[in-house]
Amino acid sequence: MDLLEYQGKQLFAKHGISVPSGEVAADVEEAVAAAERIGYPCAIKAQVLIGGRGKAGGIKIAANAEEARAHAEAIIGMDIVGPHGEGPFKVHRVWVEGGSDIAAEYYASVILDRSEKKLLAMVSSQGGMDIEAVAAESPEALIKRHIDPTVPFDAAAARPIIDAAGLDEDVRDQAAEVLAQLAEVASSEDATLIEVNPLIVTAGREVVALDAKVTIDGNAVFRHQDLADEEFVADEDPQEAMAREKGLTYVKLDGNVGILANGAGLCMSTLDVVAQAGGAPANFLDAGGGSKAEAIVDALTVIVSDQKVSAILFNIFGGITRCDEIAKGIVTASQQLDLQVPLVVRLDGTNSEQGLQILAEANLPNMHQETTMLDAARRVVELAG
Amino acid sequence: MSIIVGESTKLVVSGLTGREGSFHGLRNRDYGTDLVAGVTPGKGGQDVDEVPVFDTIKESVEEAGANTSMIFVPARFAAPAIDEAIESGVETVIAITEGIPVLDMLGLYWKAKAAGVRLLGPNCPGALSPGKANVGIIPAQFFDPGPIGVVSKSGTLTYQIGNELKQAGTGNSSIVGIGGDPIIGSDFIDILKLYEADPETQLIVMVGEIGGDAEERAAEYIAAEVSKPVVAYIAGFTAPPGKQMGHAGAIISGSSGTAQAKKEALEAKGVRVGESPTETAAIAVETLRGS
Secondary structure, eight states: OBOOHHHHHHHHHHTTOOOOOEEEESSHHHHHHHHHHHOSSEEEEEOOSSSOTTTTTOEEEESSHHHHHHHHHHHTTOEEOOTTSOOOEEOOOEEEEEOOOEEEEEEEEEEEETTTTEEEEEEESOOSSOHHHHHHHOGGGEEEEEEOTTSOOOHHHHHHHHHHHTOOGGGHHHHHHHHHHHHHHHHHHTEEEEEEEEEEEETTOOEEEOOOEEEEOGGGGGGOHHHHHTOOOTTSOHHHHHHHHTTOEEEEOSSSEEEEESSHHHHHHHHHHHHHTTOOBOEEEEOOTTOOHHHHHHHHHHHHHSTTOOEEEEEEEESSSOHHHHHHHHHHHHHHHTOOSOEEEEEEETTHHHHHHHHHHHTOTTEEEOSSHHHHHHHHHHHHO | OOSSSSTTOEEEEETTTSHHHHHHHHHHHHHTOEEEEEEOTTOTTOEETTEEEESSHHHHHHHHOOOEEEEOSOHHHHHHHHHHHHHHTOSEEEEOOSOOOHHHHHHHHHHHHHHTOEEEOSSOOEEEETTTEEEESOOGGGOOEEEEEEEESOHHHHHHHHHHHHHTTOOEEEEEEOOSSSSOSSOHHHHHHHHHHOTTOOEEEEEEESSSSHHHHHHHHHHHHOOSOEEEEEEOTTOOTTOOOSSTTOOOBTTBSOHHHHHHHHHHTTOEEESSHHHHHHHHHHHHHHO
């Protein structure tokens, strides 16, 4: 779960990291009132989960109330497209923030390194720009150190990283403290990624987090319900939103072949086999273990709500999942949903004979059975056109 | 022989009194696994179909001789249960539960390592040694005893490949599901090492998927340390970057973790990679019979 900038900054503040003063606003009046309280100049910043806001016109500086109003009117409700064509992301909220006098811009992050099974701290004296470009052009300017999980990571432990990054001498103690606090945010808030770019030094020589990019582990959301309540789902794809409500694991893709399989690995493999057969998958949908009839109805409802879908492939290998249950679900769903598109079904594994029997007896229009995954993929691609 | 589970396995199931725990625990017993105990705090002294239930895993080790713990408790209680298992004195901990916070697993990974306890999972189907023992949710009917060791991040994909091997008239020394989470107790390399040392295993099938670099690391390890033939399959060639494909760990981050990169890394080290589960099983059978 990705957090918006203001949520990340609130989290930082909670753990003692300095952030500019600011307020979140959902409409123009709120934004102007916030600007009046904060004072001028202040920044009006679009709150969207994508980089490149500044270039897209989503960050503007206001010198007075009139400008604050004009900027808020322009930004709230605008669509922001990411640097690689992501989105568009509609702006629902702005963060109104007091201006900062910037003396230096650094970079700091703490991310989960799954390969090493440790947190990785990264610091650079070259902040405020694309850190991947810094890493590519002058890798020595980006200091990366793993955090030993068996000992506490305090400011003293963080200090060698700050020293290696060559930050200004007079702010190294502060920066080491901030890095230790970022690691503390990661551990106590279940963040798998925390990036501050830029981490600035103000004219008054204070180290302040001017931006915040935070990802919270989806598996840990249950113990951070306050953050989940604020989660922004408005930009979500309509099918993905529907699937989420129904508790299904669904990912929207670009093609026209609807896919339903059981198990994440088998489902990914099904997409690959369909692509190899010359088709384009419309989605990933893992029906999960032990799928029951209602789950099949829900899954098909989501798949056919995507207008691009012109044929559907069911690829089931029953382990714990029983094929007769799946077959019953398919029959029920076809009756309830009035399916207009052809359905190719491949059932194998536990109780597959009973499942095939149920399907044969139901004699559904538009239903095609195949016995192998490859034949089923070829057939569905042919039918999808 | 076989790996992870076998004739000497004495199993204790955390969560045996729950619906899923009792269903799978008793199913494992029916297969022939020596299920010696269940654990549910506060329910010590009860029994589940004549299997004694203890309050703690440690008691089950001391009183029932348990040496392998299976964790089948809901996600938010699973990390403390794994922690308890690591401290209990069992040799092996198999965590089936999906949805455990990843930073909890980070701490538990290092704790298990320091304690010398083998941790498998979480978010895995467990381990099966056909004809000997089954710990977890792998449907044993698709696997016969034989010379092929399987190690996989995915459950159903493994059943698919196992079933094709069985239909081709061969079988498995063991089937090990390592799990689909970003941080898991045992990686491909840990299991490859066990298969290399297992006299019953003549060939290894490795089933990977997008995300992380465990397959790339395994490729290096195979080239350096594994003398037995390895056949691989990778799922997720069509997965878009930045999207989690079912498993918490199945995500392409930027340009790293792609199926193509994994396939190339394995092929560069001489590992044959099947285009589909069917082709992978066919290559395994062909390699086995040709060698």
